[in-house]
Amino acid sequence: MFAKISGAQLFTMLYISRVFSSLTYNIHTGSKLDGLAILVGSLISLFVQILIVIPIFKLYDRIKYGNVITVGYNCFGKNGIVIAWIYAIYAILVGINTIVQAMFFLDNAVYTNANSSLLVLMFIGLVLYGAISGVESIARVSAIFGVFFLVAFGFIFIGLISSIDIYNLSPILDYPIKQIGISIFDNLGRNTELVAFILLYPYTKGDKKKTFMSYLILSTITVQIIVFLITTVLANYAGSLVFPFYTLTTISYTSIFQRLDSLHMALWIVLAFIKATMYIFIAYSCISISLPKVKKTYIFSVVFIAISISVYWIQSSLDAIRYLQGFINSGFIVLILVFILPFIVYIVYRFKKENSVDKKNMVNTGYSIDTI
Amino acid sequence: MIKYIKSKISAIKNSNIENIQQEEVETPVNLRNCLKDNMILIREKFDNSGDFLSRELKIYNNTINIIGIEGMINFTMLSDLLMGPLMSADFSENTTPEDIYSYLETKMITSMDLTDVYTTDDIFTFSMSGFVIVLIDGIAKGVCLGAQGFNFRSISEPSSEVNIRGSREGFTEPLRINMTMVRRRMKSPKLKFELFNVGSKSKTSVCMMYMTDTVSKKMVREIRHKIRHIDIDVVLESGYIQPFLEGKPFSIFSEVGTTERPDTVCAKINEGRVAILVDGTPFALIVPYLFSENFQSFDDYCHRPYYTSFMRIIKYISFAFTILLPGLYVAIGSFHPELFPHSILFNIATSQEATPFPLVIEALLIHFIYEVMREAGLRLPRPVGHAVSIVGALVIGDAAVTAGLIGAPMVMVVAVTAISSFVVPSIYEPVSILRFGFIIVGGTFGLYGIGIAVAGLLINICSLSEYGVIYTAPISPFSFKAMKDVFIRFSWKNMNKNVNIKNLTGVDIQNSGGESS
Incomplete structure (x- = not known):
C-alpha cells in the first residue's frame, strides 16, 4: 500500500530531474569558476552529499514507516504542520522555478516573438495533470524519457567529439581552494533532488540506499560530462552564454541531422516536465499530510492557481527570476532541508519519543501518507 | 435554505427512483399445476408474439404442451429428440403426469441440454435461446431441452486478423460454438467457463473463461463483479460491455483487448488473463491487455525470431x-x-x-x-x-x-x-x-x-x-524476462515458458493463482 514505485523508478525520476538542472548550467556566467574547479568540486560534493543524508537514513532505519513529515507530526504534535509546509513550499518553489526556467529558454531561444501566456498555461496544465495522475505514472513516464535522454545525449556527445579541445581545460590558477569550495556548495544547492529523495522515500520499494548511491554516482558522472563538454568545446565563450548546453547542441553535427538543437528542445521540455511534475506531486503529498480532510481536487486547484500567478509574475521580472534561482540553488536551503531539519527530528525522536512513537500512533494522529 | 432545497430535491429524486425500480422489477411467476393457467401466463409473458409456437398433444388422459420460438428450433432434431421417443414410449391409460415427466427426465438421453424450469421467466429465457420447453398438465414445472436450429454464419477466416501461417478459424456469432473452439484447443481441466446473462432486456449470454491454475483469484472476482453489475438494457456486441470493464473512461487507450481468433484467446488465458465471449459477437474481449500486445500478432510466433523481431x-x-x-x-x-x-x-x-x-x-x-x-x-x-x-x-x-x-x-x-x-x-x-x-x-x-x-x-x-496490471508493462516498469517478447522476440527455446502477467514487474494482484471461487 505504502510503497508504490520501485527503487529503479525513483532513481530515474531523480536522475532526470538532476539532469534538467545540469542542462541549465551557466555557472560560468555566475561565479566565473574554472571548468576544472567545477569538475573537482562536483566530485567532492558527492562525498559531502553522502555525509549530509546520514541522519535521515538513521531516522528512516528506525521508523520503517512514513517520512520526516509524519515523524515530525508525531514528535511535535500539531506543530508538525510547520515541517510539512516548509517542505511543501520548497517543493512548490522548485516546481515554479523549473517552469520558469523552461519557459525562459523557450521565450529567449525558440519562440522569441511569441506570446508566452498560452505556452505557460499549457505547460502548467500538463504538469498538474501529471501530478494528479500520481507518483506511479510520473515514475513510469520518467523511465521512458530516461531512455530517450540517454539516446539523445549520446547523439549530441558523438556530434561534439570532433569539437572537443582538451587544452581549454586550463589548470585552476586563481584561488583554487576557494573556487573548489564554491563549486562544492553550488553543486549541493543545485541538487534539490536530495529533498525529493527524502520525501519520496516511503513511496519506494527495495533497497533505497542502493538507489540513492546509484543516483548520486550516475548524476555526478553526467554533470561531469556536461561541464566537461561545455568547458572543452566552448571555453571562455561559455561565460557569455545564458544557455551554453543549447549552444553545444547547435554546434553538434551528426550525419544527416544538420543540427541537434531540436533534440535539445525536446529534451528540455520533457525533462522540465518530469522535474516540475515530481515536485508538484511532492508539494501535494506534503500538503495532504497536513490537511488530510481536504479533497485532492481542492488542493490541486489551489496549487494550479498559485503556480500560474507566480509563474506569470516571476517570468515578467528578470530580478525575480534571479532571486528565485538564487534561493533555490542556495546550498544552505538544501543543507537545512536535508541535514539540519531531519537531524532535529531525529534527535527529538531518538531521545524523547522513541518509545511512544510507533506505526499505530502515526495512523491514529491522522497524519499519514497512506491517504495520498 | 440551499441545503433545505437540495434535501427536498434529492428526496424527490430518490422517491422517483424507487417508484421506477418498483415498476421495473418484476417478480418471477412460478409455474402452476394447471397447464391452462400456465399457458395463459406464458402467452401473457410472450405478449402473443407472432413467432411464439405452441403445440398441444394428448397422451391418453394427459395433456402436454410443447413451446418454442419459430425459426430457432430445428424440427428434425425436435422430432428425433422428443416426438420420436414420445411416440414410441410405453404409455398406457394409467399413465400419470409424473410418469411422463419421469420418462422425459430419465429416458431422453439423446438430448444433453436438458433441465427443469420453474418460472415463466425461465421459459422465456430458454426459448429465446432455441430451447424447447415441454409442459405437462399436473406438473408445476417444465422440461427444457436443447433443439437449437437457428441459422448462423459458419466458421470462417477472421477478417480483422489475417495471418499467413496458423489456423484459419475465427470466432463466429453463437456463443456455444465459440466456446467449443477454445475448448478444442485447450484440453485442460483447468479451463473454466462461467456464464452470465447481461442486459435487462436482451439477457445476452456472456461467457467468462480463464485457466484456474494461472489466473489471479482477485482479478477473476473483480471481473465477475463488474460483469454482474453491468447496468444496460441491451448487449448486442462485446463493445457494449467493454466500457464496464475499463478503468479510466477518459483514457484514449483501452486496457481491454479484442481478438477474433480462438488461438489468441488460448494463448492469453494461458498467461493468466480472462477472456470474455458475448453471444452474437465474433470478438472476444481480453482482460487485462497491455500496450505492447497491440504490436503482437499470431504470425509472430510462427515465424523465425529474427524476422518477427524485424517486423515488431x-x-x-x-x-x-x-x-x-x-x-x-x-x-x-x-x-x-x-x-x-x-x-x-x-x-x-x-x-x-x-x-x-x-x-x-x-x-x-x-x-x-x-x-x-x-x-x-x-x-x-x-x-x-x-x-x-x-x-x-x-x-x-x-x-x-x-x-x-x-x-x-x-x-x-x-x-x-x-x-x-x-x-x-x-x-x-x-x-x-x-x-x-x-x-x-x-x-x-x-x-x-x-x-x-x-x-x-x-x-x-x-x-x-x-x-x-500496468498497461505499459513490461516497458515501464521494466521487466527483462517479459521483454523477450516486446520489441524483439526470442526463440521459443529461450523465451520464458511460464510467462504470466502476475510475474511482470510492478504488477499488484493479490491472492494470485489457484482455484477461483
Missing part, C-alpha cells in the same frame, strides 16, 4: 510515424524550417509557394478527406468501395497537387501515415484521433506543442493500471 520494430516505427509524422512535418515546416536539410527545405519551400493554404490547414484538410474516403470505402459495398478508393487516389494524389491546392510533400506524408496506420490495426481508433491532435498542436505551437502532447499522452498511457 517496423510496427513500432509505423506507430510512431502514424501519430507523429504529420504533426512533426507541420511543426518543423511552420516553426523550425532550419531543422530540415537544405535540399529537402528547398523542395518544401517550392511546393509551399505554389499552394494557397498554410501547412497546418493543408494537413488537416487532406487527413479529413482521407478519413472520409476510408469510412466511405469501409461502409459501401465492396465494388463501390474500390471505386471510391480509386477516385480518392486520383483526386488527392494527382488532381489536388496539379491544381495547386496541396503540396506534393504533404501527399507523401499522408500516404506514408495512412499506410503506417494499417500496420497496427488494433489501435487504429486512438491513432486516428491522436494524429489530428498532433497536427493541431504542431501547427499551433511547433515542436513545443508536440513535446507537450507526447508528455501528456505518455502520462495518460502510463496511468492505466486496471486490475493491478
Whole structure:
C-alpha cells in the first residue's frame, strides 16, 4: 500500500530531474569558476552529499514507516504542520522555478516573438495533470524519457567529439581552494533532488540506499560530462552564454541531422516536465499530510492557481527570476532541508519519543501518507 | 435554505427512483399445476408474439404442451429428440403426469441440454435461446431441452486478423460454438467457463473463461463483479460491455483487448488473463491487455525470431510515424524550417509557394478527406468501395497537387501515415484521433506543442493500471524476462515458458493463482 514505485523508478525520476538542472548550467556566467574547479568540486560534493543524508537514513532505519513529515507530526504534535509546509513550499518553489526556467529558454531561444501566456498555461496544465495522475505514472513516464535522454545525449556527445579541445581545460590558477569550495556548495544547492529523495522515500520499494548511491554516482558522472563538454568545446565563450548546453547542441553535427538543437528542445521540455511534475506531486503529498480532510481536487486547484500567478509574475521580472534561482540553488536551503531539519527530528525522536512513537500512533494522529 | 432545497430535491429524486425500480422489477411467476393457467401466463409473458409456437398433444388422459420460438428450433432434431421417443414410449391409460415427466427426465438421453424450469421467466429465457420447453398438465414445472436450429454464419477466416501461417478459424456469432473452439484447443481441466446473462432486456449470454491454475483469484472476482453489475438494457456486441470493464473512461487507450481468433484467446488465458465471449459477437474481449500486445500478432510466433523481431520494430516505427509524422512535418515546416536539410527545405519551400493554404490547414484538410474516403470505402459495398478508393487516389494524389491546392510533400506524408496506420490495426481508433491532435498542436505551437502532447499522452498511457496490471508493462516498469517478447522476440527455446502477467514487474494482484471461487 505504502510503497508504490520501485527503487529503479525513483532513481530515474531523480536522475532526470538532476539532469534538467545540469542542462541549465551557466555557472560560468555566475561565479566565473574554472571548468576544472567545477569538475573537482562536483566530485567532492558527492562525498559531502553522502555525509549530509546520514541522519535521515538513521531516522528512516528506525521508523520503517512514513517520512520526516509524519515523524515530525508525531514528535511535535500539531506543530508538525510547520515541517510539512516548509517542505511543501520548497517543493512548490522548485516546481515554479523549473517552469520558469523552461519557459525562459523557450521565450529567449525558440519562440522569441511569441506570446508566452498560452505556452505557460499549457505547460502548467500538463504538469498538474501529471501530478494528479500520481507518483506511479510520473515514475513510469520518467523511465521512458530516461531512455530517450540517454539516446539523445549520446547523439549530441558523438556530434561534439570532433569539437572537443582538451587544452581549454586550463589548470585552476586563481584561488583554487576557494573556487573548489564554491563549486562544492553550488553543486549541493543545485541538487534539490536530495529533498525529493527524502520525501519520496516511503513511496519506494527495495533497497533505497542502493538507489540513492546509484543516483548520486550516475548524476555526478553526467554533470561531469556536461561541464566537461561545455568547458572543452566552448571555453571562455561559455561565460557569455545564458544557455551554453543549447549552444553545444547547435554546434553538434551528426550525419544527416544538420543540427541537434531540436533534440535539445525536446529534451528540455520533457525533462522540465518530469522535474516540475515530481515536485508538484511532492508539494501535494506534503500538503495532504497536513490537511488530510481536504479533497485532492481542492488542493490541486489551489496549487494550479498559485503556480500560474507566480509563474506569470516571476517570468515578467528578470530580478525575480534571479532571486528565485538564487534561493533555490542556495546550498544552505538544501543543507537545512536535508541535514539540519531531519537531524532535529531525529534527535527529538531518538531521545524523547522513541518509545511512544510507533506505526499505530502515526495512523491514529491522522497524519499519514497512506491517504495520498 | 440551499441545503433545505437540495434535501427536498434529492428526496424527490430518490422517491422517483424507487417508484421506477418498483415498476421495473418484476417478480418471477412460478409455474402452476394447471397447464391452462400456465399457458395463459406464458402467452401473457410472450405478449402473443407472432413467432411464439405452441403445440398441444394428448397422451391418453394427459395433456402436454410443447413451446418454442419459430425459426430457432430445428424440427428434425425436435422430432428425433422428443416426438420420436414420445411416440414410441410405453404409455398406457394409467399413465400419470409424473410418469411422463419421469420418462422425459430419465429416458431422453439423446438430448444433453436438458433441465427443469420453474418460472415463466425461465421459459422465456430458454426459448429465446432455441430451447424447447415441454409442459405437462399436473406438473408445476417444465422440461427444457436443447433443439437449437437457428441459422448462423459458419466458421470462417477472421477478417480483422489475417495471418499467413496458423489456423484459419475465427470466432463466429453463437456463443456455444465459440466456446467449443477454445475448448478444442485447450484440453485442460483447468479451463473454466462461467456464464452470465447481461442486459435487462436482451439477457445476452456472456461467457467468462480463464485457466484456474494461472489466473489471479482477485482479478477473476473483480471481473465477475463488474460483469454482474453491468447496468444496460441491451448487449448486442462485446463493445457494449467493454466500457464496464475499463478503468479510466477518459483514457484514449483501452486496457481491454479484442481478438477474433480462438488461438489468441488460448494463448492469453494461458498467461493468466480472462477472456470474455458475448453471444452474437465474433470478438472476444481480453482482460487485462497491455500496450505492447497491440504490436503482437499470431504470425509472430510462427515465424523465425529474427524476422518477427524485424517486423515488431517496423510496427513500432509505423506507430510512431502514424501519430507523429504529420504533426512533426507541420511543426518543423511552420516553426523550425532550419531543422530540415537544405535540399529537402528547398523542395518544401517550392511546393509551399505554389499552394494557397498554410501547412497546418493543408494537413488537416487532406487527413479529413482521407478519413472520409476510408469510412466511405469501409461502409459501401465492396465494388463501390474500390471505386471510391480509386477516385480518392486520383483526386488527392494527382488532381489536388496539379491544381495547386496541396503540396506534393504533404501527399507523401499522408500516404506514408495512412499506410503506417494499417500496420497496427488494433489501435487504429486512438491513432486516428491522436494524429489530428498532433497536427493541431504542431501547427499551433511547433515542436513545443508536440513535446507537450507526447508528455501528456505518455502520462495518460502510463496511468492505466486496471486490475493491478500496468498497461505499459513490461516497458515501464521494466521487466527483462517479459521483454523477450516486446520489441524483439526470442526463440521459443529461450523465451520464458511460464510467462504470466502476475510475474511482470510492478504488477499488484493479490491472492494470485489457484482455484477461483
